[in-house]
Amino acid sequence: MPATTPSNAASPAALEALTPRRLNSAAWALRIQFFVAGALFATWGVHVPTVKAHYGIGEQALAIAMLASGVGALIALSQAGRVIARFGPRLVAGAMGLCCAGAVSLLLTPGVYLGLVLILALFGATASLFDVAINAEATEIEHLSARPLMSGFHAMFSLGGMIGAGVGSALPLLGWTPATHLLVALGVAVLMVLGACAAMLKMRAGSEEKQPMSLPRGVLALIGTLAALGLIAEGAMYDWSVLFMKQERGSTASVSALGYASFSLAMALGRFGGDWVRARVAPIPLMTASGLLAAVGMALALLVPFEQAGLLGFALVGLGLSNVVPVLFSAAAKVPGVSAAHGIAAVSSLGYLGMMAGPPLIGMVAEHSSLTWGLASVVVFALFMALSASRALGGTRAPGA
Incomplete structure (x- = not known):
């Protein structure tokens, strides 16, 4: 479940001219991004047994690979405020959403364990930056809307996880291989991320966060x-x-x-x-x-x-x-x-x-x-x-x- 962070570049004066219709459109675009984030986590989650079998590893080796994901995330989080303040949430969400989807699609590609470790480190780093970026914009949209919206945004993350897991459950019954599933997931995620980015708020990037x-x-x-x-x-x-x-x-x-x-x-x-x-x-x-x-x-x-x-x-x-x-x-x-x-x-x-x-x-x-x-x-x-x-x-x- 994604963690909420305060907006780094957000104030009404720093935003494009807004109408209720434009704000509603941006909110729905952001819900799509939360959905994609949840679906990507689910796609990784349903293929944990597949990854374990593909690389022939035990729980401890799998746990170490997962720890690489955590290390990648923590390194990325230490710079998240500066990155989002400099480039703005929309650009960071788009770039990191695409990279995160790419990392998931590569889970079964390398034939060596080190490749898995590197891919999961990339997944952790890009997923955490994607998460922070969409939460930064969610905080601002909730503020501008003057009503509670955050639980609903996070619900879309969970909905994405449910549907992603459901798809992962159904596809083996249809004869799909795990590799095909990951490739199709990449294509769908790319289209959704790019489409949602086009409707996100154009929040002005500010100076780097130095605190x-x-x-x-x-x-x-x-x-x-x-x-x-x-x-x-x-x-x-x-x-x-x-x-x-x-x-x-x-x-x-x-x-x-x-x-x-x-x-x-x-x-x-x-x-x-x-x-x-x-x-x-x-x-x-x-x-x-x-x-x-x-x-x-x-x-x-x-x-x-x-x-x-x-x-x-x-x-x-x-x-x-x-x-x-x-x-x-x-x-x-x-x-x-x-x-x-x-x-x-x-x-x-x-x-x-x-x-x-x-x-x-x-x-x-x-x-x-x-x-x-x-x-x-x-x-x-x-x-x-x-x-x-x-x-x-x-x-x-x-x-x-």
């Missing part, structure tokens, strides 16, 4: 830690749910891909209704219920040895995690003595660290025990989120307060 990144402290650090744990759980679903169904439950390739699809569908539904829920439920009970639901769902998937239980459990995890990021980022913007922009940026950096570093660590645990034990960490993290909600969000005002 150094700083680590959050106090309550902001706790909020960031909860964001990291939530995104570890989300990243675990992206990277390991399909392999879990195939390896631990003996499912076919099509059924295994449905594990990812069920998670993404539930998360999309939760996010589409997220703005409505957050307007009616205070942050602490919502965060507590979210953590408990995710923990129960993961426990169900791990403890009940049936495919149906796995699919239902992953769906409950998706529903539980769907509004964690919006709640935590809203709280980060209200920490006393900290600007909204700094609070969101600090929590975003910790959240991304969790999303990129968590899945490889789960893979290393799986190599030395089992994937079931590796994914059991998701239960622990979700429970910690639920139990820490009151302390982290105690100063957060209820919606509308």
Whole structure:
């Protein structure tokens, strides 16, 4: 799930002349970009077992390759503010969206393990810059629209993940090879990214961002830690749910891909209704219920040895995690003595660290025990989120307060 960052070059004076129709068109273009980002993550996710078999590697080697993706993402994130401030979100989103799609299409091309590591490092770097760019514009569009839109944008990411996983599940039944799927995915992603870029806002690029990144402290650090744990759980679903169904439950390739699809569908539904829920439920009970639901769902998937239980459990995890990021980022913007922009940026950096570093660590645990034990960490993290909600969000005002 993508992390939100404050806009670096955004103010009404720096934008093209806007009409309600133009703003609505830009919002729909951005929804397409979020959809593509989610679909690309899903395309990688459904082919994790394929990649594992193609290179003849175990969980630990696969985890190291995933860690390369995390390293690439963190390096790119350290420069994201400067890059987007210099070139603007639209240009960065277009270039990085195309490069990200290209990286996914190359997953099965090299015949050596080092090639996979390099491709995943490229995927991590380009996906993170793509994500930051579209979130920067999403922040500005929400501001200009003067109404909540962020949950809906993130819902499109989840919808893209659901459809991407669903397509990945159906194509083997039609006789398509993984290589053909990746090639077609590249072509569709290129057309959608370029078409959406044409309608995005022409935000003026500014001077390079020179303010150094700083680590959050106090309550902001706790909020960031909860964001990291939530995104570890989300990243675990992206990277390991399909392999879990195939390896631990003996499912076919099509059924295994449905594990990812069920998670993404539930998360999309939760996010589409997220703005409505957050307007009616205070942050602490919502965060507590979210953590408990995710923990129960993961426990169900791990403890009940049936495919149906796995699919239902992953769906409950998706529903539980769907509004964690919006709640935590809203709280980060209200920490006393900290600007909204700094609070969101600090929590975003910790959240991304969790999303990129968590899945490889789960893979290393799986190599030395089992994937079931590796994914059991998701239960622990979700429970910690639920139990820490009151302390982290105690100063957060209820919606509308």
